[in-house]
Amino acid sequence: MQTLHTDIVVVGGGGAGLRAAIAAAEADAGLHISLLSKVYPMRSHTVAAEGGAAAVTLAADSAAAHFSDTVTGSDWLAEQDVVEFFVKHAYQELVQLEHWGCPWSRKQDGSIQVRRFGGMKTERTWFAADKTGFHILHTLFQTSLKYPAIQRLDEYLVLDLLREDNRVCGVVALVLNSGDLVLIKAKSVILATGGAGRVFHYNTNGGIVTGDGMALAFRHGVALRDMEFVQYHPTGLPGSGILITEACRGEGAVLVNKHGYRYLQDYGLGPETPLGHPQNKQMELGPRDKLSQAFWHEQQAGRTDEYNGHAVVYLDLRHLSRAHLQQRLPFICELAQAYVNVDPASALIPIRPAVHYTMGGIMTDINCQTTLQGLYAVGECASVGLHGANRLGSNSLSELLVFGRVAGEQAALHARTCQGSNNDTWSAAQYQRQGQQLSRCFGSNKDDSVARLRQAMTLAMEQGCGIYRDTDGLTQCQQQLQALQARYQNLKVTDTSKVFNNELVQYLELGFSLDVAQAICAAALARTESRGAHQRRDSGMTARDDKSFLQHSLAYYQAGAEPILSWQDVSITSLPPAERRYGSALETALNTAEQAADAGAKHD
Amino acid sequence: MTEYQLRIQRYDPEQDDTPRLQRYTVSGDHTTSVLDALLSLQQQQDPTLALRWSCRMAICGSCGVMVNGIPKLGCKTFLRDYNGVIDIAPLAHFAVEKDLIVDMTPFLAHLSAIQPYLINDKDDKAPHKQTPAQLAKYQQFSNCINCGLCYAACPQFGLNPEFLGPAAITLAQRYNLDSRDNGKASRMSQLNGNNGAWGCTFVGSCSEVCPKQLDPAAAVNQAKVESAKDFIINLFKI
Numbered sequence: 047m048q049t050l051h052t053d054i055v056v057v058g059g060g061g062a063g064l065r066a067a068i069a070a071a072e073a074d075a076g077l078h079i080s081l082l083s084k085v086y087p088m089r090s091h092t093v094a095a096e097g098g099a100a101a102v103t104l105a106a107d108s109a110a111a112h113f114s115d116t117v118t119g120s121d122w123l124a125e126q127d128v129v130e131f132f133v134k135h136a137y138q139e140l141v142q143l144e145h146w147g148c149p150w151s152r153k154q155d156g157s158i159q160v161r162r163f164g165g166m167k168t169e170r171t172w173f174a175a176d177k178t179g180f181h182i183l184h185t186l187f188q189t190s191l192k193y194p195a196i197q198r199l200d201e202y203l204v205l206d207l208l209r210e211d212n213r214v215c216g217v218v219a220l221v222l223n224s225g226d227l228v229l230i231k232a233k234s235v236i237l238a239t240g241g242a243g244r245v246f247h248y249n250t251n252g253g254i255v256t257g258d259g260m261a262l263a264f265r266h267g268v269a270l271r272d273m274e275f276v277q278y279h280p281t282g283l284p285g286s287g288i289l290i291t292e293a294c295r296g297e298g299a300v301l302v303n304k305h306g307y308r309y310l311q312d313y314g315l316g317p318e319t320p321l322g323h324p325q326n327k328q329m330e331l332g333p334r335d336k337l338s339q340a341f342w343h344e345q346q347a348g349r350t351d352e353y354n355g356h357a358v359v360y361l362d363l364r365h366l367s368r369a370h371l372q373q374r375l376p377f378i379c380e381l382a383q384a385y386v387n388v389d390p391a392s393a394l395i396p397i398r399p400a401v402h403y404t405m406g407g408i409m410t411d412i413n414c415q416t417t418l419q420g421l422y423a424v425g426e427c428a429s430v431g432l433h434g435a436n437r438l439g440s441n442s443l444s445e446l447l448v449f450g451r452v453a454g455e456q457a458a459l460h461a462r463t464c465q466g467s468n469n470d471t472w473s474a475a476q477y478q479r480q481g482q483q484l485s486r487c488f489g490s491n492k493d494d495s496v497a498r499l500r501q502a503m504t505l506a507m508e509q510g511c512g513i514y515r516d517t518d519g520l521t522q523c524q525q526q527l528q529a530l531q532a533r534y535q536n537l538k539v540t541d542t543s544k545v546f547n548n549e550l551v552q553y554l555e556l557g558f559s560l561d562v563a564q565a566i567c568a569a570a571l572a573r574t575e576s577r578g579a580h581q582r583r584d585s586g587m588t589a590r591d592d593k594s595f596l597q598h599s600l601a602y603y604q605a606g607a608e609p610i611l612s613w614q615d616v617s618i619t620s621l622p623p624a625e626r627r628y629g630s631a632l633e634t635a636l637n638t639a640e641q642a643a644d645a646g647a648k649h650d
Numbered sequence: 651m652t653e654y655q656l657r658i659q660r661y662d663p664e665q666d667d668t669p670r671l672q673r674y675t676v677s678g679d680h681t682t683s684v685l686d687a688l689l690s691l692q693q694q695q696d697p698t699l700a701l702r703w704s705c706r707m708a709i710c711g712s713c714g715v716m717v718n719g720i721p722k723l724g725c726k727t728f729l730r731d732y733n734g735v736i737d738i739a740p741l742a743h744f745a746v747e748k749d750l751i752v753d754m755t756p757f758l759a760h761l762s763a764i765q766p767y768l769i770n771d772k773d774d775k776a777p778h779k780q781t782p783a784q785l786a787k788y789q790q791f792s793n794c795i796n797c798g799l800c801y802a803a804c805p806q807f808g809l810n811p812e813f814l815g816p817a818a819i820t821l822a823q824r825y826n827l828d829s830r831d832n833g834k835a836s837r838m839s840q841l842n843g844n845n846g847a848w849g850c851t852f853v854g855s856c857s858e859v860c861p862k863q864l865d866p867a868a869a870v871n872q873a874k875v876e877s878a879k880d881f882i883i884n885l886f887k888i
Contacts, residue, residue, distance in 0.1 A: 085702075086754065088796050089710045144777040147768040147828065149785060149792050156779030180709055181792065188766040188821075200758075223747055252704035285681070288707045354681070381707060384726055385681070497693035541698040543664050546748040549697040 047477055048228040052197070053077040053461040055217055055232040057204050057259060059087030061179070062425025062446035062453070063238035064186035069454025070461075071193040077461055080230060082199040082219060084254065084551070087187045091240050091252045092446065095179025096291035096377060098171035099443035101136035103160050107168040109133045116441060117621045119165045119333050120434025121578035122596065123272065126619040128412050128431040132441075132448050139447035140172050148185040149174050151374075161374075162296035163440045165333035165628075167326055171440040176291050176377045182443055202228070203551060204258065205480050207235065208473050209266050213419035215467035218480045222551065225544025227484065229477045233466050234420050234457035237263060237408060238450070241426035243276075245563045246401035246511075247504035250282050250289040256555040257562035259427040263408045264561055264609075268416045269600035271429040271614070272406035273562070274569035274580045277437055278513050280337035282400025283385055284356035290378055290397055292439040295330035297374050298322050299363040301337070302394070303344050304351035309359070313340040315629040321365045332628045335436040335579045338399040342513045353386075353396040360394035367391075399513060403442065405433040405579065406569070409600065414453035420460055424453035431598075431617070435578025487553060489538030496553045499537060503530050503556070507563055511570055516583040520571045524608070527564050531606075534560055565601040565609050572611045573599060592623050651677040654729045656687060658699070659739035661746050669746065678729045684738065685713050685724035688750070700749040708861060711795035714741050714802065715750050721799035723861045741802040743811075756811055757798050760818040764840050766825060769833025784829040791824035791869050793862050800856035800866050806849050813849040814840065816856035816866035823869040826876065838880045847873035 054070050056063045059081055067081045083090065102112050112133040117124050144150055144158070151159045151173050163171040174181035190196050201222040208216040208231070216231040239259025243251030264270050280301070281290040295301075300321065303309045308329065311318045315332040319325045330337075341359060344350050350357040363371060363378075368391040371379055375390075382388040382395050408423035410416050410430050416423055424430070425446045432445055467473065510523020534557060541549040575591035576582050596616055601609040627635050654676050661669040674695060676687045685703055692699045703713040706725045713724035716739040718732070729736070744752035772778065800816035801807045807815045814822075822841055826834045841847050850870045857867040 085704060085712065086758070086796075089702075089704050089712045091705065091710075093710050093795075094705050094707060138775070141775065141777050145768070145772060147825070147830065149789055150777075152780055152782050152785055154782060156781040156784070158777055177709070177793070180795070184792075184794075184796075188761075191762050191765075192767050252706070252710060254704045286706065377709070384708065495693075495697065497697070543662055543698065543748075545663055546700045546751050548692065548700050 047474060048226060050080065050228060050230045052080040052230060052232045054079045054234045054236065054457050055230055056081045056236045056238060057217065058090065058238035058240060058425070058427070059083030059085070059198070060090030060238060060240055060425065060446070061092035061182055061186060061443065062450040063236070064183070064190050065447050065450025066236050066238055066424055066454035066457065067196050068186065068190055068193060069451040070458040071195040073455050073458035074462060075195055077195055077458055079196045080199055080232070081190070081196050082202045082204065082217070082230070084201060084203040084222070086200050087198070088184060089254070090183060091255050092179045092183040094250070094252060094289060095182070095443055096176045096289060097163060097293035097296070098161060098173035098178045098440045099140055099182065099447070100163065100166065100170050100438070100440040101140045101172060101444055102133060103137065103158060103170050103172070104168060107170055111167050112170060114621060115165055115167050116432070116438055118626055119436055119438040121436055121590065121626060122592070122623040123434030123577060123598065123616055125431025125617045126621060127617050130619060131412060132432055132445065135448045136444040139444065139451065143182060143185060143447065146185050146189045148181050151175060161293060162324055162326055162331055163438070164292050164295065164331050164337070165327060165438040166440070171296065173293065176293055176375045179443060203554065204262060205484070205554065206476065207262055207266055207421070208476055209418065210467055210469055210472055214421040216473065218477055222546055225547060227477065227481055229473060231467065231473060233461040233464050234422065236453050236457050237421070237423040237427055238425045238453070239427045241404040242559065242562045243401045243404065245503060245507050245559045245566070246276070247508040248282065248287045249401035250279055250287050251401070256559045258555060258558045259423065260407055261558035261561040263416060263421065263423060264565065264603045266418060267603065268418055268421070269409040269602055270406060270562070270565045271409040271598050271600055272434070272569070273404070273565045273601055274573050274599060275405035275435045275578055276401055276511065276566060277334055277403040277405060277579050278338035278399040279402030280334055280341060280399050281361055281397040282402070283381070284353045284358050284396050284398050286385060287400035288381055288385055289402070290361060290381065290395060291375070292334070294361060294363055294375060294378060295324065297370070298324045298366055299361050300330055302360050302362055303349040304359070305349060309344050309349065310337065310340055313343065314631060317630055327632055328629045333436055334439060336628065338513050339581060341399050351396070356398060358396040358398045361397045362394050363390040364392060364394070403437055405435065405437050413456045414449055415456060420464065422453045422457050424449045435580060487539050487550070488542050490540055491538050494533060494537055496537065496539070496549060496556055499530060499533055500552070500556050500559070503527070503560060503563055506530070507566070511566055514581045514583050515570055517571070520567060524567050524571060527560065527567055531560055531564070561603065568609045568611060569599040569601050596623060651679055653677050654687065654732070655735040656691070657735050657737050660749050662748055680730045682729045683725050684715065684717055684722065684727045684729065687729060688724060688738070700751050702751055709795060711797035714797045714799050715739065716742055716802065721802035721859045723797060723799070726861055741798055743802050743804070743808040744798065754798060757796070757801060757815070757817070760814045761796070761821060764814065764818050764822040764837055765833060766821045768825065768828065768831050769836065770831060778830045780829050788824045788827035790864055791820050791827065793864055794820055795862060797861060799859045799861060803855035803859040805853055805855070806851060810845065810849065812845045814846055816870060819847055819873050820864060820866040820869035823873055834876070838877065841873050842877045842880060847877050850874070
């Protein structure tokens with residue numbers, strides 16, 4: 047048995063994991079930190095984030111405004127104390143990244159440039175051209191090399207958490223280049239494994255985004271919270287789902303249907319803004335859930351076009367100069383050219399919504415602590431409570447910095463103060479069990495395969511848990527997932543090799559994905575209202591129902607059965623639930639509020 | 651749909667003494683990338699084929715392979731651009747671990763060696779000022795996705811694995827040229843050495859294969875100029 051002893055294991059080498067590892071190393075240089083990832087850190091999916099990272103920056107902006115935009119965007123399902131903490135700390139984290147070398151785009155005077163983003167009242171999105179996630183990830187990775195306390199374990203896949211009663215004391219991992227199992231004993235474990243977008247068929251995510259960490263915690267009794275809220279990004283390329291950043295619209299791109307009509311004005315986001323003059327929180331700068339839902343209606347009405355068998359609308363950037371596009375959106379120009387053969391300066395980009403982000407995840411408190419002692423979660427795999435029912439674009443890159451730091455510091459504090467586990471017999475038994483399970487998964491299949499089963503799952507999810515959902519579709523999806531789980535129990539890995547066994551890795555990832563998919567479907571079925579990214583078409587469920595559902599859903603794992611659902615109150619500190627308004631409706635509401643405030647002032 | 655013939659270099663260290671070639675037929679259309687083809691092979695014909703990939707949008711840097719002997723990103727290389735049998739092999743100049751997977755450890759060691767982070771003694775809380783012109787000096791060199799194609803193209807790295815190589819020297823230049831950095835002096839010892847910039851014989855293949863058009867050869871040349879200046883300055887110090 048190979049055993050490593052360390053103080054903190056960080057599972058996942060993306061933005062959140064790297065930020066956490068650095069924070070832990072800075073908190074206490076004497077700690078041993080193992081940064082473990084199934085891929086080299088710079089391959090992590092943070093790399094594909096394009097648009098930017100939000101923080102209150104301009105003098106005219108305020109923490110209260112960022113707070114209000116985030117809570118409104120979340121359809122009031124965000125934890126308001128968490129949002130307060132986040133908006134207060136986002137700026138210093140972006141500055142920290144600047145000090146570490148991130149090549150943020152600048153104004154002429156050398157100060158930080160900010161751009162518009164959907165659902166944000168003011169320009170507050172820092173960016174590094176249109177490769178913000180790439181630059182954040184590489185800056186963090188390169189900076190992490192400064193810290194001798196951080197020991198990387200590249201290309202290790204975690205199979206299970208080591209748990210003793212209610213505390214976590216390490217992980218069991220598969221070393222991909224040897225096929226060996228290794229036991230890693232630690233005082234704190236931070237899960238930073240990213241989202242689960244790959245449980246859907248059309249998504250903007252890399253192949254590695256399979257929900258591993260969510261399933262690991264879930265299987266040990268930690269709740270997955272708000273899993274029904276899956277973000278469809280309104281602008282993915284047809285077929286591949288490759289992301290075309292919201293920053294395009296921040297820079298002034300518009301969306302048109304097959305008739306060239308800017309259809310968003312028909313969905314409560316108008317009036318139409320003049321070309322080249324985007325307005326915050328209006329038209330193309332509405333929130334992602336509303337934009338993806340508008341696409342769905344256009345498709346139903348037959349106003350979408352077809353591209354290689356996919357329904358599409360178009361993103362029009364032609365009115366922006368080529369020079370501007372090359373400066374602000376060079377990656378988009380490259381992607382459009384390579385993957386749909388379009389030069390955005392002269393032609394329309396065909397786009398359609400694609401699954402992008404899992405708002406829900408492993409339930410944590412504001413300190414990124416889960417309900418298991420010693421286990422922390424951060425970033426997309428976690429639900430710290432920032433995004434509620436709909437995430438605003440550019441909040442997640444800031445989130446992984448703000449809460450990555452919190453997770454690292456908390457895990458370091460815990461590692462310094464807790465007694466490590468001395469129960470070697472117990473962890474050896476868990477290690478043995480994993481080894482036995484692994485050896486049992488090899489064999490031959492009659493007419494099934496990992497690839498087939500995975501495709502059946504992703505199509506079922508797309509069908510049942512898409513932009514609009516109903517009881518029939520969800521129930522059918524639930525049954526399909528149960529059948530797939532049954533098939534998975536009999537599925538075998540045909541490749542018996544040890545070194546870089548891709549099929550084995552995909553088999554294990556599929557096991558994680560299926561558990562997460564069941565949690566998404568169960569939570570979607572249980573939430574019989576419409577809120578944010580979760581929209582039900584059943585009669586009586588099409589509106590938000592604060593009386594019954596101003597609640598987080600909590601899904602608890604049941605081996606071999608559907609997850610058990612329970613509900614948790616939402617923390618509301620200063621912004622009571624109200625109607626979400628964008629476009630002119632927002633304008634009217636603000637005017638009314640101002641008039642009321644003026645009238646109030648006159649009475650005083 | 652068109653049928654394409656692929657000839658893939660296979661190597662399983664548990665079975666094979668030396669690499670072998672295996673032929674496959676895949677169907678694809680004008681959008682099918684080399685990566686798409688490899689994944690469809692893996693899913694439908696041969697699950698034992700081992701490769702690395704993730705983002706399939708040319709930003710994560712995982713899927714570098716040799717296509718007809720030239721280093722390419724699998725996800726940004728399209729079958730439509732090839733006639734006849736397409737040869738796919740692991741990146742040259744790296745040790746093959748299995749099939750299309752190579753050992754990237756030396757590459758990462760070279761990146762780490764050049765201290766790829768800002769070195770300065772700034773301790774206030776404000777962001778640095780950096781004008782667009784100052785940013786433009788190093789911006790291009792900050793776009794490296796660490797795919798390793800330039801190492802597979804570099805004859806010097808092929809001869810001498812200790813040579814820092816194009817990506818690491820480019821990364822050193824990226825920080826040396828950053829107006830916020832004061833760490834050039836400590837990076838120069840790496841760049842001046844026999845395995846630093848002077849190891850380059852300016853073949854320029856690195857720039858030809860770079861999928862992000864970074865022009866690493868220009869970075870290496872700049873590093874040589876810096877190294878020469880450093881040498882002369884040190885002469886006067888003696």
